[in-house]
Amino acid sequence: MAVFDLALCTLILLAALAAVAGPGLFRAVVFFVVYGVLIALAWVRLGAPDVALAEAAIGAGLTGVLLLGAVGRLSRAGADEPLTSRIDWPVALAAGLVGAMLVWAVLSLAPGPGLAPAVAEILPQTGVENPVTAVLLNLRAWDTLLESVVLLAALIGLWPLARGGAWQAAAGPVHHALPDGVLAGFGRLLPPVALLVGVYLVWAGAYQPGGAFQGGTVLAAAGVLCVMAGLVRAPGMAAPLWRLALVAGPGLFLALGVAGMAFGGFLLFPTALAKGMILAIEMVLTLSIAVTLALMVLGPPEGGGAQ
Amino acid sequence: MTPLIALLALPLAGALMAVAVPHRGARIAGVVVVASAGALIMLVAQWGIPHAAPGGWGAPLGIMLEADGLALAFMAMVLAVMAGVCATAAPMRELPTPFWPLALLAWAALNAIFVSRDLFNLYVGLELLTLAAVALVATGGDKALAAALRYLIFALTGSILYLAGVVLVYSAHGVLDVSLLAATLPAPTDRVAMGLMTAGLLIKTALFPFHVWLPPAHAAAPAPASAMLSALVPKASFVILLRLWFEAMPDAADDRLLTALAVLGALAVGHGGIMALRQTRLKQIIAYSTVAQIGYLFLVFPLAGGDGAAQPWAAGAWTGAVFQALSHGLAKAAMFLCAGLWIIAVGSDRLEDLRGLARGLPMTAMAFALAAITLMGLPPSGGFTAKYLMMTTAFASGQVVWALVLAGGGLLAAAYLYRPMGALFAREIPAFTPVPRYLQAVPLVLALLAVGMGVLSDGLYAFLQLGRPGTAEEGL
Amino acid sequence: MTVYAVTGALLVALGLYGLIAARGLLRRVVAFNVVGSGVFLMFGALGWYEGHTDPVPQALIITGIVVALSASALAVGLVVAHARVSGGQVLEDDAP
Numbered sequence: 001m002a003v004f005d006l007a008l009c010t011l012i013l014l015a016a017l018a019a020v021a022g023p024g025l026f027r028a029v030v031f032f033v034v035y036g037v038l039i040a041l042a043w044v045r046l047g048a049p050d051v052a053l054a055e056a057a058i059g060a061g062l063t064g065v066l067l068l069g070a071v072g073r074l075s076r077a078g079a080d081e082p083l084t085s086r087i088d089w090p091v092a093l094a095a096g097l098v099g100a101m102l103v104w105a106v107l108s109l110a111p112g113p114g115l116a117p118a119v120a121e122i123l124p125q126t127g128v129e130n131p132v133t134a135v136l137l138n139l140r141a142w143d144t145l146l147e148s149v150v151l152l153a154a155l156i157g158l159w160p161l162a163r164g165g166a167w168q169a170a171a172g173p174v175h176h177a178l179p180d181g182v183l184a185g186f187g188r189l190l191p192p193v194a195l196l197v198g199v200y201l202v203w204a205g206a207y208q209p210g211g212a213f214q215g216g217t218v219l220a221a222a223g224v225l226c227v228m229a230g231l232v233r234a235p236g237m238a239a240p241l242w243r244l245a246l247v248a249g250p251g252l253f254l255a256l257g258v259a260g261m262a263f264g265g266f267l268l269f270p271t272a273l274a275k276g277m278i279l280a281i282e283m284v285l286t287l288s289i290a291v292t293l294a295l296m297v298l299g300p301p302e303g304g305g306a307q
Numbered sequence: 308m309t310p311l312i313a314l315l316a317l318p319l320a321g322a323l324m325a326v327a328v329p330h331r332g333a334r335i336a337g338v339v340v341v342a343s344a345g346a347l348i349m350l351v352a353q354w355g356i357p358h359a360a361p362g363g364w365g366a367p368l369g370i371m372l373e374a375d376g377l378a379l380a381f382m383a384m385v386l387a388v389m390a391g392v393c394a395t396a397a398p399m400r401e402l403p404t405p406f407w408p409l410a411l412l413a414w415a416a417l418n419a420i421f422v423s424r425d426l427f428n429l430y431v432g433l434e435l436l437t438l439a440a441v442a443l444v445a446t447g448g449d450k451a452l453a454a455a456l457r458y459l460i461f462a463l464t465g466s467i468l469y470l471a472g473v474v475l476v477y478s479a480h481g482v483l484d485v486s487l488l489a490a491t492l493p494a495p496t497d498r499v500a501m502g503l504m505t506a507g508l509l510i511k512t513a514l515f516p517f518h519v520w521l522p523p524a525h526a527a528a529p530a531p532a533s534a535m536l537s538a539l540v541p542k543a544s545f546v547i548l549l550r551l552w553f554e555a556m557p558d559a560a561d562d563r564l565l566t567a568l569a570v571l572g573a574l575a576v577g578h579g580g581i582m583a584l585r586q587t588r589l590k591q592i593i594a595y596s597t598v599a600q601i602g603y604l605f606l607v608f609p610l611a612g613g614d615g616a617a618q619p620w621a622a623g624a625w626t627g628a629v630f631q632a633l634s635h636g637l638a639k640a641a642m643f644l645c646a647g648l649w650i651i652a653v654g655s656d657r658l659e660d661l662r663g664l665a666r667g668l669p670m671t672a673m674a675f676a677l678a679a680i681t682l683m684g685l686p687p688s689g690g691f692t693a694k695y696l697m698m699t700t701a702f703a704s705g706q707v708v709w710a711l712v713l714a715g716g717g718l719l720a721a722a723y724l725y726r727p728m729g730a731l732f733a734r735e736i737p738a739f740t741p742v743p744r745y746l747q748a749v750p751l752v753l754a755l756l757a758v759g760m761g762v763l764s765d766g767l768y769a770f771l772q773l774g775r776p777g778t779a780e781e782g783l
Numbered sequence: 784m785t786v787y788a789v790t791g792a793l794l795v796a797l798g799l800y801g802l803i804a805a806r807g808l809l810r811r812v813v814a815f816n817v818v819g820s821g822v823f824l825m826f827g828a829l830g831w832y833e834g835h836t837d838p839v840p841q842a843l844i845i846t847g848i849v850v851a852l853s854a855s856a857l858a859v860g861l862v863v864a865h866a867r868v869s870g871g872q873v874l875e876d877d878a879p
Contacts, residue, residue, distance in 0.1 A: 002786075009790040016794055016821075020801035020814045032813050039820050042787055046827050048836045054845045055820070058852050063816060066852075070809055070859045079866035081807035082873055088804035095803070098468075098503070099796025105475050105496040106788040106825060114481050114830050114837035118368055135842035139368050142361040146419060146431045147846045149319065153412045153435055154853035156326060157442030159405040161452075161864040167405065213849055238329070247323040254323070257361070258316055266312045267361040296856040299863065427843050434850045438857055445861065452865040453874055459858055460811060464802055467818045470847065471795060474822055477840065478829040 005045065012038045025074075025081045029067045036060020049209035050132040053201070057217040065224065066297050073173065073299075127274025128206040136211065137278045141267045145257065148250045148285060151292050155246065159238060161300040170234040172227070172298030194222030202286045206275070212249075212282040216289030223294040237301050242291060249288025253281050310346040311357045311374050314382060314418050317343050322411035332407020333397040339411065340390045347383055350374060356774045366484035371424040375774025377629060378421040380767070381546060384633045385417050387756055388538050388640040394749045395644050396531035399651075403446050406532065413439040413535060420543045426473045426483045426504075426555075429547055430466065433511065437462040440540050443532040444524045451527035458524040461510055461517065465544075469507030475500035488555040501559045504551060505568075511544035514568075514605060515575035518598045522582070525594040530647025533590065537597045538640035542632050545604055552612055553625065553776040560616075565608040572605030573712040580719030589649070589656040589727055593642045596682060596723065599716060600635045603693070604628050606709045610700045616777060620703040626771050627696030630760065634689025637757035638678035641750040645671045645678075648746060652739040658727060663735030670747035672731045677754035679724040681761075684717045689760025787828035794821025806873050808862040812855055819851040 015035035019028050036059045043052035074080075119131050119139070126134040136144050159167040198219040205211035227234045235242050256277055260268035269277045321339035325332040350357060358373040365371060374382070392410065396402055416436035423429050441462065444455040477483055479494035513521040525537045552560060579599030586592045609615070610624035646656050648671055653660050665672035681690035694713050701710040760767060794817055801814025823844045830837035866872055 005784075005786050009786050012790055013793060013797070016797055016817050020797055020805070020810070020817055025807065025809060028810065028813060032816065035817070036820070039824065042790075042824060043827065046784060046787060046831055046836050047834060048827055048841050048844075051823075051827060051836075051841050051844050051848075054848050058848050059816070059820060063852055063855055066856060066859055067809065067813065070812075070863055073863045074809060074866050074872060077863070077866040078870055079872040081810060082871075084806055088800075091804040092800055095796045095800040098471075098799055099792055101499045101502070102471065102475075102792035102795055102825065103789055105499045106792050106829065107785065108495055109475075109478050109829060111829070111832050112481065113832045114477070115367060115839045116830075116832070116835065116837045119838050122364075122368065131838035132841045132845070135838050136845065138362055139364050140362075140370055140428075140839075140842060142370050142372075143428055143431050143843075143846055146416075146428070146435055147849055149322070149412065149415070150431065150435045150438060150850050150853050152323075152326065153409070153438040153442065154857045156405050156408050156412070157438055157445065157857045158860045160403050160442065160446045160448075161860045163864075163867070165403065167403070211845070213845060243327050243329075247326050251320075251323050254316060254319060258312070260362075261309070261312065265361065265363045266309075266316075266359055268363045293852075296853075300860050427846075431846065431850065434854065438853060441857065441861075445864075449864075449868045452861060452868055456808065456858075456861045456865055457874055459854075459861060460802070463815050463854055463858070464799070467795075467799075467815070467822060471822050471825070474826040474829070474840075477843075478826070 008038065008042060008045065012042065026071050029064065029071055032067065033060050033064035036064065050130070050211065053209055053214045057214050057221070061221060062217055062293060062297060065221070069297065069299065125271045127269060127271065127278050130205060130207055130209070133205050133211055137281065138269060138274065141257065145250065145253050145267070148253065148289070151289065152246060152250060155292050155296050158296065158300045162237060163300070163302050166301055166303065168236055168238045169301035169303045171237040171295050171301055172234050173302045190225055191222050194218050198286065198290070202282050205282065206279065212285040213289060216286045217293060219286065219290035220293035220297065223290065224297050227298060234298055235295070237295060242295070245291040246288055249285035252284045256281060309357065309359065310349040311359055311372065311422065313346040314343055314350070315415070315422070317346070318411050318415035318418060322408050322415055325408040325411055329404045329407065332404065333393065336393045336407055336411060337397070340386065340393055343386055347379070347386060350379060351383070351770070354773070366424070366487050367482040370428045371484055371486070372422045373424050373774070374422050376771040377546065377549070377774070380629065380633060380771055381421045381542065382418055384636045385414065385539055387753060388534065388636060389414055391640055391644055391749045391753045392531045392534050395647060395746055398746070399531070402529055402531065406443070406446050406529070409439050409442050409446070410532070410535060413443065413540070417539055417543055421546060424485045426476060426485070430470050430473060433466055433469070433543065433547070436540060436543055437466060437511070440536055443536065444528045446532060447527045447529055454523035454527040458520045461520040465507040465510030467507070468510070469504050472500040472502070472504030472507065475503070485550050485555045489557070493556070493558055497556060497559050501551065501556055505548065508544040508548050509571070512541045512548070513598060513601060514571050515578050515598065515602065516571075518575065518579070521598060522591060522594040525597065526588070526590040530643055530650060534640040534643035537594065537643060538636040541597070541601055542636060545632060552608060553616070557612070557616060557776070560613040562609070562613045565613050568605045568608040569709060572602040575599060575602030575605070576712055576716040576719070580716060580723055583723035587658055589646050589658060589661065590643070592723060592727060593639065593646060596720065597639060599719065600631070600639070600682060603631050603697070603713065603716060606697055606712065609706060610697060610704065610709060615704055618704065620700040621777060622772070622775065623696045624700035625775065626768055627693045627700070629771055630689055630696060630764070630767070631693035634681050634693060634757045634760050637753050637760070638681040638690065641674050641678040641753035641757065644750040644753070645675045648742050648750070652742050653737065658730045661727065661730045662733040663737040664739065665731045667737050667739045668742060668747055670744070670751050674750035674754040675731065676728060677751070677758050679728060681754070681757040682724065683720045684713070687761040688758045689764070690757070692761045692764040784828045784831040788825050791821045791823070791825030791828060794818070794824065808865070808872050808874070809859070812858045812862065815858070816851060816855060819847065823847055
């Protein structure tokens with residue numbers, strides 16, 4: 001297995017090199033997606049399937065779509081990447097120094113079980129069987145609540161960027177697809193499958209790898225594809241119903257967190273009710289995450305206030 | 308609901324509501340201001356250190372929240388500034404609607420950072436603050452895009468370095484809680500971890516030479532957003548630096564390193580002051596002044612840290628730095644809100660266009676003058692108390708060079724603030740659009756608070772000692 | 784599993800170089816994501832012990848991945864809007 005690990009790490013580094021310093025922006029982004037898939041493979045090898053799912057869906061998949069879309073928009077705006085071939089030595093030296101310090105630190109740290117035994121011990125009280133989900137939605141629920149709001153902040157940050165200040169117009173550029181094209185056929189098939197996979201990921205997250213963020217990503221990807229295929233029109237970046245969908249998840253999370261004060265503390269889920277409360281939060285959160293991510297990837301309205 | 312949780316939940320709930328109904332943003336923010344004031348008064352009246360363990364787990368499995376004197380004082384300053392920002396922003400029709408949810412999100416992030424005891428939770432809070440702050444810059448329109456981008460690139464570099472340090476801390480100690488870390492044995496990797504976290508936070512605090520993103524970003528944003536960005540946002544990463552160096556790992560402090568931080572601070576005071584002298588637009592002057600004023604904060608490291616931490620004078624320097632951060636926040640918010648009102652009145656912030664404006668808008672000129680007194684460190688302002696406390700320690704500990712920095716910085720501030728004051732009080736009759744009196748009163752109240760901090764410094768000093776690192780040892 | 788932790792450290796160095804030295808703005812967003820995943824890989828690999836990875840770093844990494852996506856989305860939005868206004872993909876005073 002050592003040979004496999006070494007080969008995988010070499011490939012990861014090569015793909016990263018091509019993404020960061022290789023010629024051609026489009027090529028770089030393609031290598032970045034490949035890099036993301038390789039990293040996901042590394043997570044499988046490290047026995048972290050939850051992270052592998054998140055990396056494949058979010059790190060490689062959604063970030064990849066986001067970057068590829070940007071490459072297209074930039075070339076349409078005539079903003080090509082400036083050519084540079086020279087190496088910036090002072091920066092290289094500084095980055096190398098940070099890298100050397102990190103390698104030294106990594107090699108001098110002795111492996112240990114960390115908090116794994118402590119999490120295993122209290123797992124029965126958390127209402128879920130997957131320790132990663134237990135950490136995310138119970139032990140460190142405050143982190144996760146803030147994180148869901150970070151996602152929202154990034155989306156609202158896109159509102160002022162709408163062309164011509166029309167922040168309530170349809171999200172993203174105008175998409176044209178042939179009604180009988182490959183993308184359209186694929187787009188028709190995908191939504192029901194994605195819905196099934198997405199909901200399954202959330203439901204399964206309590207017992208096995210999966211969860212709200214991974215499930216929401218799958219749903220968002222399906223939605224984005226439908227828009228790109230021209231099957232449905234892009235929703236308004238800030239249409240009233242969508243805005244409610246954006247805040248429903250974090251809102252329910254916060255409300256149940258405050259309701260927990262009745263049981264003795266903020267974000268406290270009593271063992272008997274924990275399972276139901278967490279599942280409810282996850283389901284609604286998945287919806288909000290899916291809508292947020294989809295609008296985020298479609299990007300700020302570019303119609304210029306035509307609608 | 309305890310008042311502590313209310314302070315966290317109110318701006319968060321307000322932000323969510325402002326997303327759902329954006330055109331009601333101003334009203335929602337007003338409700339959050341009033342309710343938060345109630346919660347804060349209850350907390351201060353308790354005169355203790357309230358804490359909470361979300362989920363009931365406590366560290367190391369869960370996250371601990373604690374509102375010591377430092378956290379409460381900062382939350383109170385943020386509340387005052389936000390009240391002022393909301394009052395002036397509400398009637399501004401040209402402000403884009405997304406301003407409101409973004410401002411509330413930034414507020415929620417600030418409060419979350421001030422009370423958090425968990426290094427990773429602090430990272431999430433910092434990222435929320437960063438994204439909201441960058442987006443607030445971008446509400447300035449097309450001309451603000453480049454400034455927002457530069458800010459985002461610097462901020463992301465900073466947060467990823469901080470996160471790398473947090474990873475090393477957890478891998479070495481298996482805990483992320485500030486108090487638990489203080490009780491663990493030092494690990495050999497701690498220095499690398501502290502170095503990375505500190506470097507990341509310096510970039511976010513805009514300490515010289517990592518400040519280049521700050522003046523364009525703060526000058527390009529709409530005035531109410533600038534007030535938040537300059538008065539509040541750099542303070543969050545500074546508070547985390549205080550938590551790291553004085554609470555989590557005081558033993559990692561090496562005298563040379565502490566001195567290096569203060570040298571950068573001294574350079575910031577000089578560079579920011581000289582650059583402020585060379586600007587012709589008021590918002591640029593105020594933004595460069597922030598670079599200089601942030602420099603003072605870093606004198607705290609050699610004055611109160613390292614070998615000197617156990618000395619009786621350490622408390623003075625630490626409290627002085629906190630006074631500086633708080634009074635600068637109030638004064639700087641007052642100045643940016645004045646600039647915003649003057650832009651409404653004369654349509655520009657060029658110094659030559661502001662000539663004689665003190666006759667037309669006397670209350671704002673008064674506010675600007677009082678805020679200037681605080682920034683120069685003249686008595687009886689909060690800025691004076693800050694410098695007095697830090698200077699006393701500098702002399703007591705024989706580090707006279709830092710006292711010179713404090714004095715020289717005051718002179719520079721007087722020089723760069725003289726120009727806008729000279730323009731305002733020029734004997735000319737200005738042509739301007741009138742501004743309602745209640746709007747003029749808002750920056751005046753903030754500037755009076757900054758001065759009042761000096762007048763009421765005894766009570767505030769005592770309050771800041773609640774939970775101050777090192778107080779336990781002194782009690783023995 | 785030290786090899787993965789070392790790889791993570793090298794990715795951080797590589798990505799940091801790109802984040803600071805690259806002039807193309809979208810390239811810097813790509814580099815930021817490489818630094819991020821490098822830090823996460825380090826974190827996860829250091830938490831690997833006797834065939835399992837500590838669930839706490841795993842959860843923190845998932846949070847981190849979502850935060851990185853949020854930052855990337857805002858960055859991409861700004862880069863595209865900036866290109867539309869300025870017609871270029873560099874920040875002005877970075878130009879030679």
